[in-house]
Amino acid sequence: MKKLTALILALCLLLGVAGCGGSVPAESELGAKDIVILFTSDVHGGIDSGWTYSGVDVIRKQLIVKGSSVILVDNGDSVQGEPLATMSAGSAVIELMNTLGYDVATIGNHEFDYGIERFMELVEMADFPYISCNFNMSGKLVFDPYIIKEIDGTKIAFVGITTPWTLRSSTPAYFMDQDGNYIYGFMQGNDGKDLYAAVQKAVDEAKAEGADYVVVMAHLGNVGEHKPYTYEDVLANTTGIDVLVDGHSHDLDQVEMKNKAGKKVLRSACGTKLEAIGYVRITPEGEISTGLYKWDNDENAVEVLGLESVMNEACQKAKEELNAALAEVVATSKVDLLTKDPASDVRIVRNQETAIGNFCADAYRHISGADIAFVNGGGIRRDIPKGDVTREDILKIHPFGNMLSVCEATGQEILDALEFGACAWPAEFGGWLSPSGISYEVHTYIDSRVQTDEAGMFVGVGGEYRVKNVYVGDEPLDPNKTYTVASHNYMLQNMGDGYTMFADNVFTQDSVMVDVQVLIKYITEDLGGVIGEEYAEPQGRIIFVEEKI
Template identity: 50%
Template sequence: MKKLLALFLTFALALAFVPAAFAEGEVEAEDIVVLYTNDVHCSVAQAEKDGTATNMGYAGVAAYKAEMKAITANVALVDCGDAIQGDAIGTLSTGRYLIDIMNKTGYDYAVYGNHEFDYGMDRLKELTKDADFEYLSCNFTNLLNGRTLLDSYAIQKFGDKKVAFVGISTPESITKSTPAYFQDKDGNYIYGFCSGGKGQELYDAVQVSVNAAKAAGADYVVAIAHLGVDGQSKPWCSTDVIANTTGIDVVLDGHSHSTIAQKIVKNKAGKNVVLSSTGDKLQNLGRLVIKPDGKITTNLIAAKDYTKQDAAVDKYVKRIESQYEALLNKTVAKTGVDLVVNDPETGKRIIRKQESNLGDLCADAYRELLDADIAFVNGGGIRATISKGSITYGEIISVHPFGNMACSIEVTGQQILDALELGSMFTPDAESGGFLQVSGLTYEIHTYIPSSVTLDANKSFVGVTGARRVKNVMVGGEPIDVSKTYTLASHNYMLKDGGDGYTMFKGAKVVRDGVMIDNQVLINYIKDALNGTVGSEYENPYGQGRIKLVAEAPANQPGNPASSSSHSGSGISVG
């Protein structure tokens, strides 16, 4: 009896670790299958590390879609945003080749992510027109007439069932792309994302579209969303939308790069809604299955477990990549150290919540080029690690794929302090694309003090209403003077366009403008200031101690604990 019980437990434990693609059972002829991707960020081709596939590429997506189509005719492929920007193939073609590849792969529907707007509104309109699939959004609106700029939903018939796909774009698109793209020439907003009412305007827009889809005969409602689940995205997270609406059966999500095979979230009426997201860069392909009896499941097919490639799509991608191969593989500099975006110990991204050596390097490049007192680079603008050895042009573009232009402005010490407060408001609990990597300046973030930064409906900076968590700010080794004027170097996205919510710089005097594209700024700094090689001064992956995270109140602060711990460039220290 004991042996039988042990055998049963062993079998049950083994089942618990079976990949979801198999644990959920096989797809059958009457099933509806929706395959989904999100935050691909130009990772178009299969990639591997140490012999293990880390990205299935679009040829892998096409191959898996073909396998599903061989089983059931009821197959759709959708994308949840941020596909066309993020690497050289997107930057150099301003999104064109990504649309071409997605057409070849056979997408049916997609939603705009915030990075779909990075090439400007006119370019996005061109790309949308050339897409063989349909972009959907129930909340991307023309503020002049209140109308949506895309269809809110589409209904597709699978056998005798109708599935409605409702598009939802993040209201963070305004600050997470370039605010000026959503304004007229006078700086008035003419495009919006239903961002008002502390989330209610978005919930209402979604509910209206869901109700309309139901009235049009939809048996199931699948939201294709670019919302995310990070706390910093509240009240516009996918979980917020689910909790404040009814009628949605499934939310396929993007934006926060979260890996969620299947999560059950209660809607406004207390009913279960399935939530899923694939991570990013085609590490996984999502699969939604709707059974004839109405049972709904989602699971993720990992790139490491599925390595098949569609020959036609693979050939097409390689032909496009070959056009840039010589340029992207050209060596432009060297580095004697690994320059990191992720923590080398945990593999988790740190560039958006603490100092890193690549952040130091990028900020130094701007300060050197523009001969400024201080330089800022937003963590979200530093996108890829550079490994020790030769540095190619392609790697530099992967670090800075946005094509921002270097500029400098005059600001007061008070404006600098406000910017540091905004950049650090989520540290260390959550990432922020606006987290500031710095040069010419050092500062502490006292994370035990809750952020008192206030934001407007678009999540742009309004002010600081309470205690400040940024302390001991030093410029060139001297305490910052709130009334003194400093020169600040960065790029147009932050300093001129209010990107990531940095509105405190609006109207600042521009010292130098449009000096050089961001990736060339980095190349020139390494070649000219560092004699072509990044050296030991950047060896510590956690940086040079410019940013210190203080987790507990200092002993000399009345009414607070007697110890203080901080994370600086060298790790954990006490003092």
């Protein structure tokens, strides 16, 4: 049956029809003797999502059967995200990309999630080159800005661009020397002009070397707040680019716009986690078009279509190695860190200070360097039992794949957050805050005056606050002072549990590290692999005052 289904897909691809939850280009779009550039982006370790890597392999092979010459490229953010990527610090994904036979990749912001040294190790593991025309160390490019591939006498230049937003959306310390000075950069200066100049230089040099076509592999995206570093900004301020394949913002937009000289340029993006595979078609007559192989089924292509590919076995092996990695002991805990009261089964992590809540919040604060941190009780899902702690134990604590972020916030905004967190007490509330770097009292004799909208989102406080005597370290909270606050993107940016007060603030670190990695890094590096007696009991960060004095 699997062979039959795979044959059906092959015929679909050859005949150019859609079905089974996927869609492919029409026969007139992709033909013999075309040069086809297949591209993926923002896979985030999702090797068995959407089309899967097996689907990429099958599509490429069917195009080759039709007579097309195929180049396979990736636009970044492949090595971080799903447990397969995180638990191997990216190496499992690189090995699969080697097996699949990628020709070239550009660098996304999340390639740096494990630090620059680790990324350089991944680059050494890769059988394909990484390119970036703007990632530099002390003004000198770290990678080649472009490569040229020649197919039947046609030279195609691939130019890589990495978003300068990386300095904010990764861990800033990774790009600094020991004195806190930036030594790595992304041509982020001069209101975008430095980036545009770097791109133009790479394009001009590639053309001078004989390139017939210039394809930009960008990790830029279309997020408005990332201006002046979006694909629109780059294309509007450069010339000579024939097509830009893009990533970063996880969109599926197929766009036609004009460059600085008024010439048409195509831009194509393919979403995330293999929900689509993008293509650029260059005909023998020199016509250029872009499009997508979309996958619209909840189940992946291997499950639905029974695809047969060398990638099936490779991905299965990677998942087996993941299971072995999850069983690896990464720490020892001298104490039990509990989410529930053993006597009552009440989820105390949702209505009082707990050792496990303190531990998680401390991890966010120490890894980020923020003034304070907090974690929502609903985001802490499992205990840490006394004894050996495995990677799987940590994954079960934070199973959602949220990302560490840091924003600036006034003391008043922080006070509002603490008040909102305590609004449901004594009932359990997923938005109950476990704090680090901050302590306070909850005066439970005061009824909550928190106001929310119909969706339960925080609007304001219509009376006396229950939360009082708030201290940041040893200093009273100043409502007018600006502090740095660490948590994850669910709370700070996505208004999770109703926390609306931070979403529009300035973010100094934007989705820099997956939550599981935050905990593992804190345990192994800051705690030396031992969760000690300091987490045996709550530490008096939250004090309940039951009567007015």
